Amino acid sequence: MSGDIRFAEYTTLRVGGPIDRLLTATTQRDLVDLAGETWATDAPWLALGGGSNLLVGDEGFDGTVIRVATHGIEVLPGSGDEHSVRVRVQAGESWDDLVAWTVEHGYSGIEALSGIPGSVGAAPVQNIGAYGQELASTLVAIEFLDEGADAPRRMTADELELAYRTSVLKQGLRGIVVTVELELHDTAAEREVLGEALGRPIAYGQLAAALRVQQGDRVPIAKVRESVLELRASKGMVLDAADADSVSAGSFFTNPIVGEHVARTLPAAAPRWYVEPEAPDEVIPLGSLGSESPLDAFLAHQAELEASDSVSADRNASETGPLVKLSAAWLIEQSGIGRGFALPGSRAAISSKHTLALTNRGDASADEIVQLARFVQSRVQAEFGIVLRPEPVLVGVEL
Known part of the structure; x- marks a missing residue:
């Protein structure tokens, strides 16, 4: 391995040895093509997103690393409920940027997952969760490119067998998450009446205390996001170049x-x-x-x-x-x-x-x-x- 590029440059822990071959996919087509080229060689490979939940050894990785840097958020029709909306998100999008986007558009369902580092594609792998919300409650499906396949397939949330910090993706299913589809609550009607977008009932005691409300109360989603970011920052769990405690996984x-x-x-x-x-x-x-x-x-x-x-x-x-x-x-x-x-x-x-x-x-x-x-x-x-x-x-x- 040349050692010119190291995992330490691409992980939030800032550790990890050299990458033998790094390929970066910026579009879905790139991702499918680069994966196909890699799999045709039968060499070891690894998909890399935001690097926030990854610990790589000092010896590095003697194979190909496919860095998923795709971008795009697409709004789809909801499931039939007039207050629902679906969004399909490219796997390379920043998770927290997605949360910020949903709050800005008045879509509720993942606001308590604010501040979690990493990419959207990594979220279903371990079924991320925090402060009373979990991805499983909003995830509809993913597009998944199985190792060796030439096109992604749709996998429903049920097929992913989501559980506490795990899924079939984490348990050994080989491939790459291409897109993630979520169903959220559109607060447009409430905003017209109340002038603000209320989130789902607060389900976590620490968050309720920070917001000075009771568990079960509904709070504007922007306030929920603000409070969660403050709580996470107080624990060093928000990436911050000025905070040594945030150099972690x-x-x-x-x-x-x-x-x-x-x-x-x-x-x-x-x-x-x-x-x-x-x-x-x-x-x-x-x-x-x-x-x-x-x-x-x-x-x-x-x-x-x-x-x-x-x-x-x-x-x-x-x-x-x-x-x-x-x-x-x-x-x-x-x-x-x-x-x-x-x-x-x-x-x-x-x-x-x-x-x-x-x-x-x-x-x-x-x-x-x-x-x-x-x-x-x-x-x-x-x-x-x-x-x-x-x-x-x-x-x-x-x-």
Whole structure:
């Protein structure tokens, strides 16, 4: 690899080694053509969007990187509801620019997802969500170019099997997101009567408190966006050249989801929320604890999973009963890792504003980020018997 172009130039963590071959697609036709040319060679390849949810190793990538830089927003007829509107967005558009555009046009549905870095095409990969909204609630379909195909196909939201921070796209379906189609609420009628565009009911306590309203109240979408941006900035979660804490991949770990019985083993102060049974990796079946410590039970359960070819979601859900989402940030803090923590001599550190973010404090290597992530995982596992799962896509590194 030549080393002239490095992933560090294209990722928000500013780490990552050399790119052997970089191709940039600025139109949908370019994207299809460049992908076809790449796949015809049978060489390794990787699609790159905004680079905000990506951790690439210091050795880089010995293959072709297709950078998706397509642009365009198309307004389509709604589903028949006079207050709905659909938009089809090219995958290379900035996600936050899209949110700003919807707010400006009075379209409600993704305003609480303001400030999330990255591209539109990456949004369905992990079903982005924040402050009580999730992409799954507005996503209608995507156009997806399967590896080896010469034209994209339409995939509905149901086909994507969207769950908490995951989808079939993240679980191994090879290809490239070309466009994303959303259905939003057109507030035009309300604006005529009220003079302002009200968003969907506020569903997240922290956001409601910031807005000084009750959960369930409706607030002008412009105010929701403004408040969300302020909240995210206070946590270093809005890209800002002047804020060292924003040199990160955002939340590095997902909030673990466990069986109700496991949640009861945590201190009473541990934040927790009941969720629908989606059987994520962190689920520990009810009754598996017995007289064992949480850590021993967890390791035993992981061994069972590894010995089995597959574990169906339905079986996991029935075994666990109610599932409970925990706060990864709380688990990290209570395991003794505070804001600003760094391993001795390392240029990677926990954000000084939020323990879920791992930051590059200046010329850190990918290996330093990985070492810190492993240390966090080990501390939480030792203290609570729960393994935190990384949210970014990992290339050339393992945790």
